[in-house]
Structure formats: C-alpha cells, structure tokens
Amino acid sequence: MLIIRPIAKQDFQALQEIAEQSGIGFTSLPQNDELLKAKIARSVNSFACQTDKPGDQGYLFVAEDTETGEVVGTAGIEASVGLTDAFYHYRLGSVVHSSPELGIHKTVKTLSLCNDYTGAAELCTLFLKKSHRRGSNGRLLAKSRFLFMASHPLRFGDTVIAEMRGVSDEQGRSPFWQWLQEHFFDLDFPTADYLTGIGEKRFIAELMPKYPIYVNLLSKAAQDVIGQVHPSTEPAIALLKKEGFRYKNYVDIFDAGPTVECPVDHVETVRYSQAVVIRIGELATPATEFLLANTCLTNYRAGVVTAHQQEGELFIDAKQAAMLGLSDGDGARCFAMSSDSNSTSS
Numbered sequence: 001m002l003i004i005r006p007i008a009k010q011d012f013q014a015l016q017e018i019a020e021q022s023g024i025g026f027t028s029l030p031q032n033d034e035l036l037k038a039k040i041a042r043s044v045n046s047f048a049c050q051t052d053k054p055g056d057q058g059y060l061f062v063a064e065d066t067e068t069g070e071v072v073g074t075a076g077i078e079a080s081v082g083l084t085d086a087f088y089h090y091r092l093g094s095v096v097h098s099s100p101e102l103g104i105h106k107t108v109k110t111l112s113l114c115n116d117y118t119g120a121a122e123l124c125t126l127f128l129k130k131s132h133r134r135g136s137n138g139r140l141l142a143k144s145r146f147l148f149m150a151s152h153p154l155r156f157g158d159t160v161i162a163e164m165r166g167v168s169d170e171q172g173r174s175p176f177w178q179w180l181q182e183h184f185f186d187l188d189f190p191t192a193d194y195l196t197g198i199g200e201k202r203f204i205a206e207l208m209p210k211y212p213i214y215v216n217l218l219s220k221a222a223q224d225v226i227g228q229v230h231p232s233t234e235p236a237i238a239l240l241k242k243e244g245f246r247y248k249n250y251v252d253i254f255d256a257g258p259t260v261e262c263p264v265d266h267v268e269t270v271r272y273s274q275a276v277v278i279r280i281g282e283l284a285t286p287a288t289e290f291l292l293a294n295t296c297l298t299n300y301r302a303g304v305v306t307a308h309q310q311e312g313e314l315f316i317d318a319k320q321a322a323m324l325g326l327s328d329g330d331g332a333r334c335f336a337m338s339s340d341s342n343s344t345s346s
C-alpha cells in the first residue's frame, strides 16, 4: 500500500534522490543539500504550528511504500505565496493598434510582469518515481493534498495555483529563456532556475524587463512555448484540469510554463469529499475504492482503501485503519475514487 504522510528529518536522502531525478526546471527541488534540509525543517514546523490563517508555511508530503519502507514520491503545498518575498508572473494580455482612417486594426499580444497571485496557496513539488507511476498512485499523491486542504481550510489562501514546468530540453535549454538571456541576462536557464529554487530571487527584480514585452518580437521558438508544459508534466496538468483548474493567461517568467488556478472550494476533490466517522470491521459487499485521510496535522496519513460507506460512516478493515492511524469512531475525510467522473470538464 502507498501512504502519504508529512516529510520527516530521516527522509533527507530520499528527497536528495528525488531532487536528482526531477532534473532542471523542477524549480522547487534544487540539488542543494542545505536547502533540502531547510525545506524539511520548514515543513516539520509548518505541520506543528497552530494557526488559523495562512502565512509562511510550506507543507511537504512524501509517498511511502509500506511494503518496502521506500519513499517513492513527494507533493507540496505552500500556504500562501508572495508574503515574504515577491512572487512574479508574466500576464499574457493584448493591446490593439488601430487606425480606422487607414483601415488598420491589429491586436498584439503582450507579456507584463506582475505579482497578481500574491496570497494564493500553491501546489508544488509533485514527483513520483518512475517505478511507481502505475495504478492510482499518481492520483493519490496529487489528490491527497486536497483532503488535507479540505480538513484545514483556514491554513490556506482562498485560491490555489500550480506553476507547471515549461518546455526545456535535457540539457536545460529553454527556448523562452534563450530569448530573455540574449537580450537581458548573462545567465543560463539552469542557473536562473537554481537561483530561484534556493530563494535568491533579487536578480529578477533587478534584471527582468520592466516594460511589457510584445510577443511578436520574440523568436518564433520562444513564442511557440508560451503556455506549454514540459512533456513529463502532461500527467500533472491533466490531473489538475480534471480537478477544475484553469489556465488564465499567467505564465512562468523563465520558461513560460502555464500557471493554473482554482478557488479551493471549487476543487473537485474538496467539493466531493465528505467528513465521515470510521467504523472498523468486516466489509459489506460491494466495497469500493476511496481516497481516505485522517484529520491530523503532524500525524496526517492518506491512502486509497477498499471500503463501504453507509450514511456518515465509512467501514474499513483493521489493517487499512492501522496504516492511516485511524481508530473506530475517529473522524476522517474521504473521496469516492469513482466520483472522479463528477468533474465538469477535462
């Protein structure tokens, strides 16, 4: 069974391995041991802190294979971005150049630097080792965060966003960055991405073009990747679109990958999840698959279980209950895996 739990200090090596595997452009996991240790410590403090409003908390979860004890994936949530340092995007807009006298009307796309997502919660750091990309593992890892948010809504911004990794090749060459580099920076994409990942973001404010950029002046290769995701990120964006996330013309300032957004209470897993009381014992048939999480903070656990729901109660067997730290009579939150089809679009 795969369970999702908060990251702990002893997961450092596993996180280091995931940082190595995730590669360039996966901004939130740079290969820097001190930073990874600091990320773990920040997460441990975030789960432990008592708060009723979003602040500088970052929650990092891991997926653990209970049979081998191996950590096989990560997923994160930032409570609210841009409150301690500026959080930048490019907003893709339009300007119209029009001369009725000459009969010329031209709409030109522009990219404007902005901080519009300040205060939003952010999903990040979603990674599953290739060996475990099967069955419902990816869905469990991505969705378990929404059960956590549904149980602890006061800890997060009202809107949740996700910055999707944009297009770059295996050497870390990004067509969009290439253009910026030629005109404004003397830094390659891997270095810029690394500096952002370790929080050294002052150079953005200092060097980034401050006036809107006319998109038609960019190279064709750069124009083509605006709002496009890296091939390995297709499953991640597919999962979020099914949850109701939408692209509203905001892109990453380095690789032009799309940012998608959704009000937290509109996210499918949040909307269709239910608070239930756990009953442990024999399962009645037909039992079906549920995503189930306890309502704890530091002892948070989530997993996919076979269960039987009757009104406000969810019946599970003792083994599954033990894995999720649940006892008979405990409150929990569940989502019927079959209700994924409730999604309004894909």
Ligand SMILES: CC(C)(COP(=O)(O)OP(=O)(O)OC[C@H]1O[C@@H](n2cnc3c(N)ncnc32)[C@H](O)[C@@H]1OP(=O)(O)O)[C@@H](O)C(=O)NCCC(=O)NCCSC(=O)CCC(=O)O
Pocket (backbone or CB within 6 Å): 076, 123, 124, 125, 126, 127, 128, 129, 132, 133, 134, 135, 136, 137, 138, 139, 141, 142, 162, 163, 164, 165, 232, 233, 234, 235, 236, 238, 239, 240, 242
């Ligand atoms: C993202 C995950 C964890 C997802 O796990 P899996 O690949 O096992 O997921 P899956 O269940 O096979 O696929 C999820 C859904 O995507 C669909 N799908 C799969 N491949 C696709 C493709 N090439 N194009 C379009 N859709 C595709 C599947 O049909 C499925 O939809 P149905 O359910 O309808 O069948 C993994 O792919 C991964 O680790 N990727 C590499 C790292 C990465 O790029 N991470 C995202 C960075 S961006 C980030 O972290 C922010 C986003 C976030 O945190 O959520």
Ligand SMILES: NC(=[NH2+])NCCC[C@H](N)C(=O)O
Pocket (backbone or CB within 6 Å): 025, 026, 027, 028, 029, 123, 124, 125, 126, 162, 163, 164, 165, 166, 193, 252, 254, 255, 256, 257
């Ligand atoms: N350059 C980018 N577009 N980066 C997006 C970052 C990918 C992913 N959201 C992360 O947490 O790392």
